[in-house]
Each structure stands twice: as C-alpha cells, then as structure tokens.
Amino acid sequence: xxxxxxxxxxAIRDVCDGATIMVGGFGLCGIPENxxxxxxxxxxxxxxxISNNVGVDGLGMGLLLAAGQIRRHIGTYxxxxxxxEEMVLSGKIDLQLVPQGTFSERIRAGGAGIxxxxxxxxxxxxxxxxxxxxxxxxRTYLMERGLKADFAFVKAWKGDKRGSLIYRKTARNFxxxxxxxxxxxxxxxxxxxxxxxxxxxxxxxxxxxxxRIFQGELYEKxxxxxxxxxxxxxx
Numbered sequence: 001x002x003x004x005x006x007x008x009x010x011a012i013r014d015v016c017d018g019a020t021i022m023v024g025g026f027g028l029c030g031i032p033e034n035x036x037x038x039x040x041x042x043x044x045x046x047x048x049x050i051s052n053n054v055g056v057d058g059l060g061m062g063l064l065l066a067a068g069q070i071r072r073h074i075g076t077y078x079x080x081x082x083x084x085e086e087m088v089l090s091g092k093i094d095l096q097l098v099p100q101g102t103f104s105e106r107i108r109a110g111g112a113g114i115x116x117x118x119x120x121x122x123x124x125x126x127x128x129x130x131x132x133x134x135x136x137x138x139r140t141y142l143m144e145r146g147l148k149a150d151f152a153f154v155k156a157w158k159g160d161k162r163g164s165l166i167y168r169k170t171a172r173n174f175x176x177x178x179x180x181x182x183x184x185x186x187x188x189x190x191x192x193x194x195x196x197x198x199x200x201x202x203x204x205x206x207x208x209x210x211x212r213i214f215q216g217e218l219y220e221k222x223x224x225x226x227x228x229x230x231x232x233x234x235x
Contacts, residue, residue, distance in 0.1 A: 008038035030171030109146035111180030152182035159189035163210025188216035
C-alpha cells in the first residue's frame with residue numbers, strides 16, 4: 001500500500017479543532033518541523049498536545065503556542081519557552097507536567113493497549129494527588145493511565161512508501177513510541193525511498209503503524225542551547 005502524500009498540508013488535512021496530537025522530539029531534536037508549520041497554517045484550535053516540551057519561542061511547537069492553538073499540554077518540562085511560562089501563569093493554557101520516565105511509559109502503554117500501570121515515581125508528591133495508590137511488596141505505587149491520541153506527528157531519517165521508518169541517533173527519542181499510540185500516525189522523513197531499500201533488520205517503526213508519509217523540506221535542526229568548551233593551552 002502506497003501511503004505517500006504530496007505535502008505536510010495534505011497530510012494534516014483532517015486535523016480538526018479539539019484534536020489530541022502527539023508530537024515527537026526532545027527539545028528541538030527530532031521534531032516534525034514541516035508538520036508543525038503546516039498545522040500553524042491550517043489554524044486548528046483548542047488542541048491538546050502531548051510532547052516532551054513545547055519547543056522554544058518562535059520555533060517548533062513554540063509556533064503553535066504563539067498562534068494560540070494549544071488549549072492543553074501534557075509534557076515533562078517547560079524548557080526554554082518563556083511564552084509557555086507566561087501562558088501557564090496567566091491561565092491561558094492548561095499544563096500537565098509528568099515525570100519523564102512516567103511520560104515515556106504512559107505513551108508506550110497506550111501504544112501497547114495497556115490502560116494503566118503502577119509506578120513508584122511521584123509517591124508522596126503533588127504528582128500523586130487524586131491518583132489511586134497500591135502497595136506491592138511493602139512499597140507504595142501510583143496508578144498511571146496510558147496515553148493515546150487522535151494523531152501522532154513523527155519525524156524520521158528514512159522511510160519507505162509503506163511507512164516503515166528508521167530514525168537517526170538522538171532524533172529517535174519519543175518518535176517510535178508515539179507512532180504506536182495514535183489513531184492516525186503521520187511521518188515526515190528526510191529521505192523517502194522505495195519499498196525494499198531499507199534494511200529490514202534496522203527498521204525502528206514498522207509500516208503497519210504509519211498511515212501517511214511524505215518527504216519533508218527546510219529542516220533547520222537548530223540547537224536549543226549551544227554550549228562550547230573554552231579553548232585552553234594543551235601542554
């Protein structure tokens with residue numbers, strides 16, 4: 001089955017107001033830049049987004065934030081985004097912060113069809129408020145629900161026309177898990193190849209999870225915070 005679409009705009013044609021969207025990436029690494037820009041152009045509102053963070057001011061998911069398209073966000077930290085901080089404090093956006101390991105497992109569980117699981121992370125903190133607890137072997141655990149979405153936006157290095165994906169290094173991050181946890185998974189890739197060109201043993205996301213795929217363009221791949229070592233004399 002050929003799952004190729006011509007552009008990011010065509011790929012997100014049915015993302016409506018109120019949709020829940022998982023967005024791959026960690027900071028600015030491995031983010032689906034083209035899909036995010038297309039969603040800004042489309043203008044869908046009242047979105048619930050599920051992503052590790054919300055990009056930075058003026059880039060990545062920060063564009064959706066600035067356009068006022070996000071109503072609720074589930075993630076792990078505020079990061080370098082001053083606008084997000086201001087919007088949370090002013091009550092313009094509902095932010096649910098989740099411990100990063102719990103966040104990963106909630107997505108994995110959602111993709112695996114597991115409705116809930118128990119974890120010791122967050123016991124005795126504000127994270128535990130309103131959640132069921134249970135004791136196992138003398139230790140208290142919180143029940144956490146799996147996460148699922150209407151759409152998953154993922155970014156891969158290579159993909160074939162049936163949707164099989166290969167990620168490159170750190171850009172792999174949350175993308176493979178999110179690809180399994182949505183009703184419709186849309187993948188943008190740097191290199192789109194014919195079926196049979198990918199090494200089957202190196203495929204990270206099988207094409208069965210992907211519904212639409214296209215070759216992206218204009219990747220900035222900006223570094224969120226550049227840190228360089230001071231030059232010192234070498235003896």
